[in-house]
Amino acid sequence: MSYYLHHGEALAFIRTLPDACVDALVTDPPYSSGGQYKGDRTSKTSAKYQRNDAGKRFPDFSGDSRDQRGYLAWCTVWLSEVYRVLREGAPVVLFTDWRQLPTTTDALQCGGFTWRGVVPWNKPHPRPSKGRFAQGSEFVVWGSKGAMADDGPCHALTPWIFSPPHFTRKIHLTEKPVELLREIVRIVPPGGTVLDLFTGSGATGEACIREGRDFVGCELSAEYYALAKERLERLPSLDG
Amino acid sequence: MSYYLHHGEALAFIRTLPDACVDALVTDPPYSSGGQYKGDRTSKTSAKYQRNDAGKRFPDFSGDSRDQRGYLAWCTVWLSEVYRVLREGAPVVLFTDWRQLPTTTDALQCGGFTWRGVVPWNKPHPRPSKGRFAQGSEFVVWGSKGAMADDGPCHALTPWIFSPPHFTRKIHLTEKPVELLREIVRIVPPGGTVLDLFTGSGATGEACIREGRDFVGCELSAEYYALAKERLERLPSLDG
DNA sequence: CCTTGCGATGAATCCATAT
DNA sequence: GATATGGATTCATCGCAAG
Numbered sequence: 001m002s003y004y005l006h007h008g009e010a011l012a013f014i015r016t017l018p019d020a021c022v023d024a025l026v027t028d029p030p031y032s033s034g035g036q037y038k039g040d041r042t043s044k045t046s047a048k049y050q051r052n053d054a055g056k057r058f059p060d061f062s063g064d065s066r067d068q069r070g071y072l073a074w075c076t077v078w079l080s081e082v083y084r085v086l087r088e089g090a091p092v093v094l095f096t097d098w099r100q101l102p103t104t105t106d107a108l109q110c111g112g113f114t115w116r117g118v119v120p121w122n123k124p125h126p127r128p129s130k131g132r133f134a135q136g137s138e139f140v141v142w143g144s145k146g147a148m149a150d151d152g153p154c155h156a157l158t159p160w161i162f163s164p165p166h167f168t169r170k171i172h173l174t175e176k177p178v179e180l181l182r183e184i185v186r187i188v189p190p191g192g193t194v195l196d197l198f199t200g201s202g203a204t205g206e207a208c209i210r211e212g213r214d215f216v217g218c219e220l221s222a223e224y225y226a227l228a229k230e231r232l233e234r235l236p237s238l239d240g
Numbered sequence: 241m242s243y244y245l246h247h248g249e250a251l252a253f254i255r256t257l258p259d260a261c262v263d264a265l266v267t268d269p270p271y272s273s274g275g276q277y278k279g280d281r282t283s284k285t286s287a288k289y290q291r292n293d294a295g296k297r298f299p300d301f302s303g304d305s306r307d308q309r310g311y312l313a314w315c316t317v318w319l320s321e322v323y324r325v326l327r328e329g330a331p332v333v334l335f336t337d338w339r340q341l342p343t344t345t346d347a348l349q350c351g352g353f354t355w356r357g358v359v360p361w362n363k364p365h366p367r368p369s370k371g372r373f374a375q376g377s378e379f380v381v382w383g384s385k386g387a388m389a390d391d392g393p394c395h396a397l398t399p400w401i402f403s404p405p406h407f408t409r410k411i412h413l414t415e416k417p418v419e420l421l422r423e424i425v426r427i428v429p430p431g432g433t434v435l436d437l438f439t440g441s442g443a444t445g446e447a448c449i450r451e452g453r454d455f456v457g458c459e460l461s462a463e464y465y466a467l468a469k470e471r472l473e474r475l476p477s478l479d480g
Numbered sequence: 481c482c483t484t485g486c487g488a489t490g491a492a493t494c495c496a497t498a499t
Numbered sequence: 500g501a502t503a504t505g506g507a508t509t510c511a512t513c514g515c516a517a518g
Contacts, residue, residue: 031491043503049491064491091372097491098358102342117375118338120360122399127490128509131392132331133359133382133427135492136399142373152371159362159376159401166513167489174491187373390494394509 003205003215003232007225010197013218014081022216023192025082026184026204028095028176030064032071049173058173059223061200072103072110078197079111085195086145091187093142095121095176104141113143121180122161140184155187171201171227181207188213202228209235243445243455243472247465250437253458254321262456263432265322266424266444268335268416270304272311289413298413299463301440312343312350318437319351325435326385331427333382335361335416344381353383361420362401380424395427411441411467421447428453442468449475 006013030045044060066074082092092113096104101118108115119140126136162177164170181204185194190212196204199217201224208215209232219225246253270285285300306314322332332353336344341358348355359380366376402417404410421444425434430452436444439457441464448455449472459465 033491045491047504050489099491101358102345105342117373118341118377118379119373119375120362120377122360122362123490124398125490125511126397127492128394128397128511129493130390130394130509131388131427132390132394132493133357133380133396134394134509135357135359136396137358137360138491139358140373148371150370150372154368154370154372154374156373156376157366157368158364159399161399163512164490168514187371387494390508397510 003209003217005199005202005205005225005229005232006216006218007220007222008218009220010218011078011081014078014085014197017085019084020087021085021193022090022195023087024091024093024185024188025086025195025197026093026181027196027198028174028200028204029075029198030061031097031100032064032066033097033099045173057167058171059221061173061221061224063220068100068103071100072107075104075107076110079107079113082195082197083112083145088146089148090145091142091148092144093140093184093187096139096141098135098137098139101139101141104139108141108143113145114147115141115143116148117142119156119160121176122159124161124163152189153186155183165203171231172203172224175201176203178203178207178210182211185211185213199228200224202231205232206235243449243457245439245442245445245465245469245472246456246458247460247462248458249460250458251318251321254318254325254437257325257456259324260327261325261433262330262435263327264331264333264425264428265326265435265437266333266421267436267438268414268440268444269315269438270301271335271337271340271414272304272306272308273337273339285413297407298411299461301412301414301461301464303438303460308340308343311340312347315344315347316350319347319353322435322437323352323385328386329388330385331382331388332384333380333424333427336379336381338375338377338379341379341381344379348381348383353385354387355381355383356388357382359396359400361416362399364401364403392429393426395423405443411471412443412464415441416443418443418447418450422451425451425453439468440464442471445472446475 045064046060094104105115120137123136126134128134162180165175165177185207188194193214194208196217199219205215205217285304334344345355360377363376366374368374402420405415405417425447433454434448436457439459445455445457
């Protein structure tokens with residue numbers, strides 16, 4: 001139930017960690033997705049993912065402008081380093097959207113992990129799209145460092161259906177619901193340590209604290225680092 | 241509300257069809273998945289996907305023994321030919337499991353189509369797996385032949401949650417629920433024609449008939465061809 | 481305190497226009 | 500000609516203000 005939050009770049013941070021010191025990676029990297037055109041990637045995240053008249057609500061986040069080759073290469077680099085700091089059999093859980101899903105499964109395996117599945121996060125009421133299927137899901141790509149123990153409780157026994165945090169209450173544009181993250185971090189035994197390289201608003205940290213798992217987070221942006229820190233500091237009093 | 245069922249090999253059948261004669265492809269190819277090891281692919285489907293004591297329940301189906309490269313190449317061949325027989329803007333809908341999902345998105349694009357999304361089919365009660373996330377979803381990879389019309393109704397406005405057909409009532413081992421297929425074929429305007437190259441038990445044909453879409457199916461196995469034919473023939477009387 | 485109504489929103493997508 | 504920008508579109512939901 002302790003946590004540590006680091007302000008800085010992810011790869012540099014991992015390299016400071018000793019071997020086999022964490023029990024899982026649960027992280028939500030910037031997808032570098034969100035559009036058919038190059039301009040959709042190169043514009044600011046606040047403009048890319050939001051209506052024009054709402055463009056000023058959330059601070060921009062960086063690292064969201066790679067093409068597919070670059071995304072694969074970048075993920076491979078930090079996943080390879082994460083491999084070293086994970087314990088044998090530890091799970092790796094990566095968020096992605098439909099566009100980057102295949103690249104993410106490649107990256108997981110390029111990093112040396114065994115790919116074990118894809119679990120959809122279903123949003124109950126996606127934005128409609130005329131004449132087509134709505135895109136109402138993001139995806140969790142997961143695997144492990146080598147063989148996994150096949151004891152322990154079962155997970156994801158029912159479909160994951162969670163609304164995204166409401167815009168008036170969320171801190172980060174792409175923040176995930178804490179209820180979903182609580183389901184996910186329960187794959188780590190109680191007291192285990194979860195690493196998140198792209199902490200953002202710190203939702204994964206909150207999930208860990210609420211579920212009794214230790215949390216090690218890393219965030220590049222000073223603004224989000226401060227927001228995540230504040231969020232986690234405020235948390236124990238909520239439980240009181 | 242008419243249907244045509246062909247007994248024979250898929251690629252040879254497509255080649256007999258004229259250009260731009262169908263409004264959608266909705267099909268469930270043999271995944272060639274179902275195992276981590278080579279032996280898992282080369283064994284009989286009836287043994288591969290079923291418990292030993294149930295091994296004689298369903299007839300074998302063929303074409304389920306390709307590795308990933310072979311699966312990509314094979315899908316690319318028939319998808320390229322399907323491109324020709326589809327009308328401009330027509331949707332393509334392919335079932336896949338998590339293991340073949342990335343290969344399927346590659347194949348769709350190798351066939352010349354625009355990839356537009358991934359929609360999960362969520363099973364309400366997946367088989368639990370100790371210490372891991374259950375694999376409770378299959379996936380619909382979809383796209384279109386070029387630009388799509390952006391009129392028409394919206395689809396998939398809520399997550400797809402459907403139980404697989406009960407084993408006492410299903411004909412094919414990997415049969416999809418008709419309710420799910422009805423949701424899917426509604427993306428074709430009423431009266432449009434849906435092509436299915438791997439008809440199996442004919443569930444997609446039943447969905448088309450119930451939704452007032454025309455159906456053109458193709459099945460290689462004499463046994464399943466007869467079963468699908470019987471299923472569709474029996475259907476009009478059910479509507480009364 | 482409860483109900484009603486209005487407005488804003490969404491890891492979106494497409495096309496027309498501008499650079 | 501290729502890329503970048505801006506506007507319009509979909510509707511169930513939630514927050515908030517008004518009654």
